Amino acid sequence: MSDKVVLAYSGGLDTSVAIKWLKERYNLDVIALTIDVGNERDFSAVQQKALKVGAVKALVKDAKEAFVNHFVFLALQADALYEGQYPLATALSRPLMAKLLVDTAREEGASAVAHGCTGKGNDQVRFDVSVNALAPGLKIIAPAREWGMTREETINYAQRYGIPVPVTAASPYSIDENLWGKSIECGVLEDPWAEPPEEVFTWTRSPDKAPDEPDYVEIGFEKGIPTTIDGQEMKGVSLIQWLNELAGRHGVGRIDHLENRLVGIKSREIYEAPAAAVLLQAHQALEAMTLSKAQLRFKQKVAVEYADLIYNGLWFTFLRQDLAAYVKSSQRFVTGTVRLKLFKGSSTVVGRKSPVSLYSYGLATYDKGDQFDQSASPGFIHIWGLPVRTQAQVQMLSQKEKGEM
Numbered sequence: 001m002s003d004k005v006v007l008a009y010s011g012g013l014d015t016s017v018a019i020k021w022l023k024e025r026y027n028l029d030v031i032a033l034t035i036d037v038g039n040e041r042d043f044s045a046v047q048q049k050a051l052k053v054g055a056v057k058a059l060v061k062d063a064k065e066a067f068v069n070h071f072v073f074l075a076l077q078a079d080a081l082y083e084g085q086y087p088l089a090t091a092l093s094r095p096l097m098a099k100l101l102v103d104t105a106r107e108e109g110a111s112a113v114a115h116g117c118t119g120k121g122n123d124q125v126r127f128d129v130s131v132n133a134l135a136p137g138l139k140i141i142a143p144a145r146e147w148g149m150t151r152e153e154t155i156n157y158a159q160r161y162g163i164p165v166p167v168t169a170a171s172p173y174s175i176d177e178n179l180w181g182k183s184i185e186c187g188v189l190e191d192p193w194a195e196p197p198e199e200v201f202t203w204t205r206s207p208d209k210a211p212d213e214p215d216y217v218e219i220g221f222e223k224g225i226p227t228t229i230d231g232q233e234m235k236g237v238s239l240i241q242w243l244n245e246l247a248g249r250h251g252v253g254r255i256d257h258l259e260n261r262l263v264g265i266k267s268r269e270i271y272e273a274p275a276a277a278v279l280l281q282a283h284q285a286l287e288a289m290t291l292s293k294a295q296l297r298f299k300q301k302v303a304v305e306y307a308d309l310i311y312n313g314l315w316f317t318f319l320r321q322d323l324a325a326y327v328k329s330s331q332r333f334v335t336g337t338v339r340l341k342l343f344k345g346s347s348t349v350v351g352r353k354s355p356v357s358l359y360s361y362g363l364a365t366y367d368k369g370d371q372f373d374q375s376a377s378p379g380f381i382h383i384w385g386l387p388v389r390t391q392a393q394v395q396m397l398s399q400k401e402k403g404e405m
């Protein structure tokens with residue numbers, strides 16, 4: 001009896017070829033594991049294909065809820081945006097997939113896990129480091145990193161073994177999708193001077209083809225988690241799907257990112273992430289109202305760290321747990337509603353309210369009802385400006401003497 005390997009199977013060309021290759025090269029029986037993280041697809045067709053190509057078993061797991069509740073919403077609460085641009089859709093899905101690979105390997109008594117990543121990207125790092133963290137010693141095989149075939153050779157290999165080559169293999173683009181966003185690479189996009197052709201966008205309308213009337217949407221948050229749309233309660237998965245549809249229709253969420261990969265390469269990535277764009281914007285707008293200035297300043301630093309850590313494949317680390325504990329604590333008063341206007345490619349916050357708002361009308365107003373004690377300001381300024389005056393008196397004078405000012 002051969003040993004078994006659990007392969008993260010997408011149904012695409014590389015992972016289909018990998019089923020045959022793992023048998024040929026390592027004499028391993030392949031259990032194909034397809035994970036549904038909201039990349040809408042005909043999963044029973046994917047399953048049939050795995051079996052047809054030679055997998056001994058083909059499993060499909062719906063991981064949408066786990067993805068949203070244990071990964072996406074934690075990143076949202078953290079305001080995680082890699083290099084200020086990328087909402088981390090792919091990066092967040094990989095540790096979850098690694099966890100399911102490890103769980104399945106244990107259930108099925110497999111001695112190894114496998115994934116279809118090449119040796120040039122971030123995803124190999126995320127899979128390998130996550131599997132190492134969860135199951136030190138479990139063997140990891142990355143066929144596409146090992147076999148050294150070009151795209152054309154892979155297609156030839158597929159044809160030789162009667163593996164159906166999906167039409168998407170004819171497309172010049174490399175695509176990854178889940179609920180939190182879609183990424184598009186390769187083809188003409190590898191020229192950073194070339195404007196992305198309209199055909200790469202499938203989630204968002206071109207802003208000039210967007211409706212001529214704006215849509216307003218009210219997103220309700222409870223402790224930093226979005227729970228209602230226009231006053232109606234909605235579960236995470238449906239809420240995100242609903243916003244992807246609505247904001248996408250208005251052309252919101254297109255991102256063109258010249259990105260720094262962990263492996264040292266700069267790459268040009270196009271993303272479509274309408275729900276992520278709107279939710280991150282709304283969440284920050286509510287934090288501006290419910291967190292103190294000092295909390296906001298510190299949280300922005302944590303957001304950068306958190307985003308880097310997710311991007312760099314370090315989800316299953318103790319540092320991530322520590323940051324998560326801080327973020328969770330920071331969200332205890334991030335409750336309220338944000339109103340946004342979606343129109344011709346832009347999303348604008350036009351209103352916000354919270355039962356625990358720190359915005360005080362009485363302090364802010366210039367109208368009657370002003371409660372701010374202006375007579376206290378000169379004293380405050382006297383002390384605030386003390387070190388400035390001290391330094392100016394001593395050093396500006398000597399600078400002037402030397403003609404430096």
Ligand code: ARG
Binds near residue numbers: 122123176183
């Ligand atoms: N650059 C993005 C990231 O590293 C997207 C990667 C997409 N992955 C893929 N296999 N197509 O997260």
